Amino acid sequence: MSDINSRGYANADALVSTDWVAKHANDDGVRIVESNEDPLLYPSGHIPGAVEIDWAADLNDPLRRDYLDRGGFESLMSSKGISNDTTVVLYGDRNNWWACYALWIFQLFGHTNAKIMDGGRIKWEAEGRELTRDAAAVSAASYSASERDDSKIRAFRDDVLAHIDSSGKLIDVRSPEEFSGERLHMPDYPNEGALRGGHVPGAANVPWATAANEDGTFKDAAALRDIYEGNAGLSSDDDVIVYCRIGERSSHTWFVLANLLGYENVRNYDGSWTEWGNSVGVPIAK
Amino acid sequence: MENIPSPLSEMLEELDALDRVERAQYLLELSDEFEEVPEAIATRPFPENRRVPKCESEAFVWAQDQPDGTLKFHYAVENPLGISARAMGTILDETLSNQPLDQVANVAPDIVHRIFGRQLSMGKGEGLAAMVEITTFEARQRAKSRN
Numbered sequence: 358m359s360d361i362n363s364r365g366y367a368n369a370d371a372l373v374s375t376d377w378v379a380k381h382a383n384d385d386g387v388r389i390v391e392s393n394e395d396p397l398l399y400p401s402g403h404i405p406g407a408v409e410i411d412w413a414a415d416l417n418d419p420l421r422r423d424y425l426d427r428g429g430f431e432s433l434m435s436s437k438g439i440s441n442d443t444t445v446v447l448y449g450d451r452n453n454w455w456a457c458y459a460l461w462i463f464q465l466f467g468h469t470n471a472k473i474m475d476g477g478r479i480k481w482e483a484e485g486r487e488l489t490r491d492a493a494a495v496s497a498a499s500y501s502a503s504e505r506d507d508s509k510i511r512a513f514r515d516d517v518l519a520h521i522d523s524s525g526k527l528i529d530v531r532s533p534e535e536f537s538g539e540r541l542h543m544p545d546y547p548n549e550g551a552l553r554g555g556h557v558p559g560a561a562n563v564p565w566a567t568a569a570n571e572d573g574t575f576k577d578a579a580a581l582r583d584i585y586e587g588n589a590g591l592s593s594d595d596d597v598i599v600y601c602r603i604g605e606r607s608s609h610t611w612f613v614l615a616n617l618l619g620y621e622n623v624r625n626y627d628g629s630w631t632e633w634g635n636s637v638g639v640p641i642a643k
Numbered sequence: 644m645e646n647i648p649s650p651l652s653e654m655l656e657e658l659d660a661l662d663r664v665e666r667a668q669y670l671l672e673l674s675d676e677f678e679e680v681p682e683a684i685a686t687r688p689f690p691e692n693r694r695v696p697k698c699e700s701e702a703f704v705w706a707q708d709q710p711d712g713t714l715k716f717h718y719a720v721e722n723p724l725g726i727s728a729r730a731m732g733t734i735l736d737e738t739l740s741n742q743p744l745d746q747v748a749n750v751a752p753d754i755v756h757r758i759f760g761r762q763l764s765m766g767k768g769e770g771l772a773a774m775v776e777i778t779t780f781e782a783r784q785r786a787k788s789r790n
């Protein structure tokens with residue numbers, strides 16, 4: 358894949374290459390963070406110096422379906438040796454789904470100096486780069502977070518209902534079978550309890566993987582514009598809501614639209630189909 | 644969970660006492676100890692009727708009859724990233740092989756959450772639970788055929 362700076366991204370700084378990480382992983386002011394679906398991947402071997410943030414145990418509230426609060430985020434950052442001016446580079450399994458999810462949550466707390474390692478864990482491994490089981494030596498850092506701001510990049514169910522009424526743009530990033538209602542879940546995944554299948558009326562179906570190359574890297578800006586603007590009818594000044602099943606795949610698409618294509622109004626509906634497909638009275642299309 | 648093989652009960656109690664990091668480390672050690680099905684039992688390509696459904700780690704299960712009437716369980720995991728599936732294979736072999744069939748048949752698939760923790764994703768949990776289901780199914784079938 359071409360050099361990141363030559364791909365025409367609106368914000369090329371949002372991505373770093375595996376080469377960059379190999380050179381800078383242990384720089385002062387840089388913290389590499391791995392975030393995976395599989396809880397055993399990080400302990401089985403990670404980039405030297407990387408710490409782990411678990412999407413469920415670290416980022417979600419243990420009781421309510423919501424994210425950690427300001428105090429929880431400050432404690433998490435401190436425990437991972439991240440201070441307010443640390444450059445955080447996230448990577449993980451599944452084409453960086455959970456890395457993008459974590460980055461999105463970082464931005465809810467105003468930590469914008471966070472990047473994604475292009476290609477994620479699979480590219481690092483494919484390149485035969487070093488992995489270690491040694492725990493990273495981390496000293497607690499001082500971190501002061503803003504209150505979590507859900508208003509700009511997060512959408513709730515009522516926001517989606519209002520968005521439908523105003524004919525706002527919606528992107529459903531699930532598989533075509535989930536979009537059509539043929540399936541209630543991802544291929545090879547179980548039904549996670551949605552009572553109804555289909556999609557939010559007016560949504561365009563652009564599966565998240567269309568934004569990725571085979572090696573897990575992101576496609577260049579021209580290819581991404583073809584997908585989201587040429588095929589799905591978006592334009593950069595649109596107010597867009599993206600969703601999937603629980604908000605992890607749509608974080609990948611949120612990252613593409615908000616960072617690589619520079620859309621200013623993109624929200625991730627993390628309630629996604631596990632909420633919408635169970636909600637009483639909401640409209641559904643097939 | 645009543646009347647399950649005592650090695651499994653003991654392992655579950657041991658896991659209950661571990662925090663998240665200790666649990667991951669322990670499971671990783673079990674994954675490292677994974678012993679693939681011996682060639683005397685099966686060779687590649689493994690038959691599809693031994694494949695665990697819904698398992699993204701491409702796991703396979705075999706049950707070998709033992710002289711004392713119990714079963715020795717064997718596993719293969721084809722996905723090199725199938726660390727959790729290899730740990731699960733080690734656990735099932737170590738705790739259910741050579742155990743009374745009626746006790747093996749009592750093991751419920753939801754032990755995967757007690758083993759791997761509540762943060763286990765639904766997708767991964769389903770595949771691991773299917774490994775348990777296939778293993779206990781073999782025990783039930785053998786017990787039924789002998790009654």
